[in-house]
Amino acid sequence: MQQTKGHALEVRLSAYIDGEVGEAERTELEALLARDEDAKALFEKLKAGSRFGDTAFEDFLHDPVPLALVRQIKQGPGVSPKTERVTATAASVRNVRIWPRVLAASVALVLLGGSAGFIIGAANNVGEPAQVAAARGWLDDIADYHRVYSRQKEHLVEVPASEAPKIETWLASSVGVPFKIPQLGGKGLTFEGARLLVANGKPVAQLVYRSAEGEIFAICFLKNTTGPQSDNFDESIRDDLGMVSWQRGGASFVLVGPSAHVGMQDIAEAAAATI
Amino acid sequence: MRPAAETKDFRRDLVSLLPKLRRFAMTLTRNANDADDLVQEACERAITRSHLWNGEGRLESWIYAMTRNLWVDEIRKRKVRAGSGTVDALGQDELSIAPSAEKAVYANQLQKMILSMPEGLASVFLLVNVEGHSYRETADILGIPIGTVMSRLSTARLRLAALISENTERRA
Numbered sequence: 055m056q057q058t059k060g061h062a063l064e065v066r067l068s069a070y071i072d073g074e075v076g077e078a079e080r081t082e083l084e085a086l087l088a089r090d091e092d093a094k095a096l097f098e099k100l101k102a103g104s105r106f107g108d109t110a111f112e113d114f115l116h117d118p119v120p121l122a123l124v125r126q127i128k129q130g131p132g133v134s135p136k137t138e139r140v141t142a143t144a145a146s147v148r149n150v151r152i153w154p155r156v157l158a159a160s161v162a163l164v165l166l167g168g169s170a171g172f173i174i175g176a177a178n179n180v181g182e183p184a185q186v187a188a189a190r191g192w193l194d195d196i197a198d199y200h201r202v203y204s205r206q207k208e209h210l211v212e213v214p215a216s217e218a219p220k221i222e223t224w225l226a227s228s229v230g231v232p233f234k235i236p237q238l239g240g241k242g243l244t245f246e247g248a249r250l251l252v253a254n255g256k257p258v259a260q261l262v263y264r265s266a267e268g269e270i271f272a273i274c275f276l277k278n279t280t281g282p283q284s285d286n287f288d289e290s291i292r293d294d295l296g297m298v299s300w301q302r303g304g305a306s307f308v309l310v311g312p313s314a315h316v317g318m319q320d321i322a323e324a325a326a327a328t329i
Numbered sequence: 330m331r332p333a334a335e336t337k338d339f340r341r342d343l344v345s346l347l348p349k350l351r352r353f354a355m356t357l358t359r360n361a362n363d364a365d366d367l368v369q370e371a372c373e374r375a376i377t378r379s380h381l382w383n384g385e386g387r388l389e390s391w392i393y394a395m396t397r398n399l400w401v402d403e404i405r406k407r408k409v410r411a412g413s414g415t416v417d418a419l420g421q422d423e424l425s426i427a428p429s430a431e432k433a434v435y436a437n438q439l440q441k442m443i444l445s446m447p448e449g450l451a452s453v454f455l456l457v458n459v460e461g462h463s464y465r466e467t468a469d470i471l472g473i474p475i476g477t478v479m480s481r482l483s484t485a486r487l488r489l490a491a492l493i494s495e496n497t498e499r500r501a
Contacts, residue, residue, distance in 0.1 A: 099490045102493060112459075
């Protein structure tokens with residue numbers, strides 16, 4: 055217990071909130087709060103600050119942790135987080151990087167409007183931010199789904215792996231993306247089955263796998279003909295989940311699994327090669 | 330030599346601590362890049378010194394103190410590099426706003442507001458109010474007297490209370 059006598063009243067009340075004052079001081083401060091409105095108002099202000107700070111600090115835990123850092127800790131030296139920093143999922147970072155491009159695109163469209171017409175330029179300006187939001191939103195939904203479904207022991211999937219041909223037909227027609235179920239036994243994953251999800255208002259196929267240790271992984275994809283087509287694999291971490299996303303053949307894909315798993319990129323590459 | 334399985338467990342514990350460790354580092358550095366570098370360095374040091382961890386108390390307290398020491402060293406090096414000579418970072422009582430805090434950009438407005446608080450306030454608030462460390466533990470982690478913990482904590486709470494109306498105005 056701390057001796058707070060002689061300190062400013064806000065310091066004493068703050069220590070009282072934390073239970074860091076002795077019995078005699080606690081009694082004294084409680085008596086003060088009962089009779090002094092100013093002291094009570096100060097006390098309420100301190101408590102309000104505590105609540106507000108709690109909420110704000112909770113948000114920090116949702117920031118992505120550099121994937122390479124997780125790998126380095128798990129595997130030891132050999133990977134340099136400084137050269138492999140992953141910040142792709144931070145909404146703020148995306149906002150910073152993408153909006154200038156959107157703005158630049160908007161300016162270009164307006165300039166083109168001299169010959170092609172202002173209306174066309176304006177229409178494209180409206181469309182671009184919507185695509186940015188869509189690209190950001192579906193991964194958020196996938197992460198949320200994975201947290202819920204991966205804990206479902208009896209109902210992990212909607213259609214079991216034994217109906218693989220049916221899954222391919224059903225999801226290809228539902229999502230609009232032809233595919234083959236990747237066999238990832240070489241990566242230690244067994245195909246468990248599939249689900250149809252809705253992410254960011256679009257149908258999404260989810261192929262679910264389980265590792266020998268019982269960890270759940272999923273490959274999710276949706277039709278996306280408007281996004282940039284690239285063979286790059288973008289890695290990110292959202293709390294307990296690791297995500298590796300890529301674009302191919304008019305579709306967006308993402309592998310989602312435990313963030314501490316060190317082979318996410320390898321699994322993603324194997325899946326991308328066969329899906 | 331520490332057994333391999335034990336080292337693996339330590340690394341696993343360290344990974345599970347990363348979000349919290351990064352949050353603590355953010356309160357020290359007040360920008361994400363410095364925080365990530367600091368966390369990396371702290372983890373490397375923790376792994377090489379894991380044989381010194383006796384398993385008693387909270388692992389995060391041990392690593393937090395290590396992280397804070399590394400940051401104090403880094404600040405000292407930066408000041409020397411900047412030509413301002415050596416400084417006793419531990420003895421700095423003056424609270425100041427780091428320029429980097431103003432440059433940092435975060436999606437979450439609340440985070441920005443938290444990180445814009447004067448130096449030293451956010452760390453104390455996080456350790457005591459959010460993570461439930463005692464005043465003694467907090468003082469040990471941050472290397473400051475308990476009296477400083479107490480005064481910074483009450484100042485932080487009042488600052489945060491003032492930010493509530495600021496936050497409400499921004500959202501309106």
